[in-house]
Amino acid sequence: MCTYITNKIDVQGSAKGGDGWFTAKEASVYLDHPVHAPYTHSLNIDFLNQDLGPSFRVAVELNPKDAVLLARTILDTVEAMSDLAEG
Amino acid sequence: MTKYDAIMAETVYFSGANGDLIEGYFARPMGPGPFGSVVVIHHMPGYDQGTKEIVRKFAANGYLALMPNLYYREAPDAEPDDAAAAARAKGGVPDDRLVGDVEGVSKFLKSQANSNLKVGVIGYCSGGRQTFLAACSLKLDAAVDCYGAFVVSDPPEGAPLKVRSLMGIAPNLSAPLLGLFGKEDSFPSPEEVKILDDELTKLGKEHEFHIYDGAGHAFFASHRPSYRVEAANDGWEKIWAFYGKHLS
Numbered sequence: 054m055c056t057y058i059t060n061k062i063d064v065q066g067s068a069k070g071g072d073g074w075f076t077a078k079e080a081s082v083y084l085d086h087p088v089h090a091p092y093t094h095s096l097n098i099d100f101l102n103q104d105l106g107p108s109f110r111v112a113v114e115l116n117p118k119d120a121v122l123l124a125r126t127i128l129d130t131v132e133a134m135s136d137l138a139e140g
Numbered sequence: 141m142t143k144y145d146a147i148m149a150e151t152v153y154f155s156g157a158n159g160d161l162i163e164g165y166f167a168r169p170m171g172p173g174p175f176g177s178v179v180v181i182h183h184m185p186g187y188d189q190g191t192k193e194i195v196r197k198f199a200a201n202g203y204l205a206l207m208p209n210l211y212y213r214e215a216p217d218a219e220p221d222d223a224a225a226a227a228r229a230k231g232g233v234p235d236d237r238l239v240g241d242v243e244g245v246s247k248f249l250k251s252q253a254n255s256n257l258k259v260g261v262i263g264y265c266s267g268g269r270q271t272f273l274a275a276c277s278l279k280l281d282a283a284v285d286c287y288g289a290f291v292v293s294d295p296p297e298g299a300p301l302k303v304r305s306l307m308g309i310a311p312n313l314s315a316p317l318l319g320l321f322g323k324e325d326s327f328p329s330p331e332e333v334k335i336l337d338d339e340l341t342k343l344g345k346e347h348e349f350h351i352y353d354g355a356g357h358a359f360f361a362s363h364r365p366s367y368r369v370e371a372a373n374d375g376w377e378k379i380w381a382f383y384g385k386h387l388s
Binding site (some may be wrong): 061106 | 183184185188214215218219221222223225226228229230265295296356357358361364365366
C-alpha cells in the first residue's frame with residue numbers, strides 16, 4: 054500500500070546524520086513501504102532540512118506497533134514537563 | 141552454438157518536461173533489433189536498485205528500457221531513499237511534469253537506431269497510476285499498470301500529494317492496458333479495480349485485468365516481504381505475452 058498520507062510538521066531542533074549534527078526544520082510522518090526494515094509497511098519518520106539538501110535527513114522505519122508505543126512514551130515523558138512542552 | 145546473450149545498462153540523460161535534463165537508467169539488448177521499447181516508472185520509494193533490476197530484465201528479454209528518475213529535480217545527487225523523502229516532503233511529482241518526462245523518455249527510446257518505434261509503459265505502485273495517466277495523455281502502444289492506486293478515487297482527505305482520480309481522462313486512454321493487482325491490496329482495492337474494469341469496458345477500451353489471490357500490494361518487489369512468487373511469475377508471463385503482442 055502506498056498510502057500517500059504524509060503528515061508534516063515544522064520542528065525546531067537538531068538531528069544527527071551521517072555527516073554529524075544539523076538543524077532539523079521539518080518532520081514527515083508516514084505509513085508506507087520501508088526501505089530497510091523487514092516489514093511490508095512501517096511507520097516512517099524523516100527529520101529534514103530541505104534548505105541544506107535531501108541528504109540532510111535522519112530517517113527511522115518502525116514496526117507500526119512500536120511506533121504507537123513510541124508516541125505514547127513521548128507523551129508520557131513530556132507530561133512530566135508539560136509546562137515546557139506547551140511553551 | 142549458444143546464443144550470445146548480452147545487454148548494456150547505464151545512466152543516461154534525456155530531455156524531460158519543460159526541456160529539463162533528467163537522469164535515467166537505460167538498458168538495452170546488444171543487437172540490431174529492431175526492438176520494442178518500455179518506459180519503466182519507478183515506485184514511490186524511488187529510483188532504486190530494485191527497479192533498476194526490472195529495467196535490466198526488460199533488456200534481457202529483448203526491449204529497450206529506460207527508467208526516468210522522477211525525483212531528479214528535487215534531489216539530483218542524493219541516495220534514492222533520501223530523494224524519495226525530499227519529493228514526498230515537497231508534495232510529490234506533479235502530473236503534468238510526469239507526462240512531460242514520459243514523453244521525453246518515449247522520444248529518447250524512439251531515437252535509438254535499434255528501435256522499432258513502438259513504446260509501452262509500465263509502472264509500479266504510484267507508478268501504476270502514473271502509467272494510466274501517461275497512457276491517457278500521450279500516444280503510446282501498450283500500458284501495464286501494476287497495482288496503481290488513486291486511479292478511480294481521490295487520495296484520502298488531507299493527503300499532501302497533489303494527485304487526483306483519473307477517471308475523467310479514461311476516455312483518452314490511447315493504448316491497450318494490462319492491469320495486475322493483488323486481491324489483498326487496499327490501494328487499490330479489488331472493488332476499485334472492478335470499477336475501472338467496468339468503466340473501460342463501457343468506453344470500449346481494450347484492457348485485460350488480473351487480480352491475484354494471496355497477493356497484496358507490491359507483489360513484484362522481490363526484495364521486500366510483500367513479494368509473492370506465484371503472482372509475480374504469472375504477472376511476468378502476462379507482461380511478456382502482452383508486450384510481445386503490442387510492441388513487436
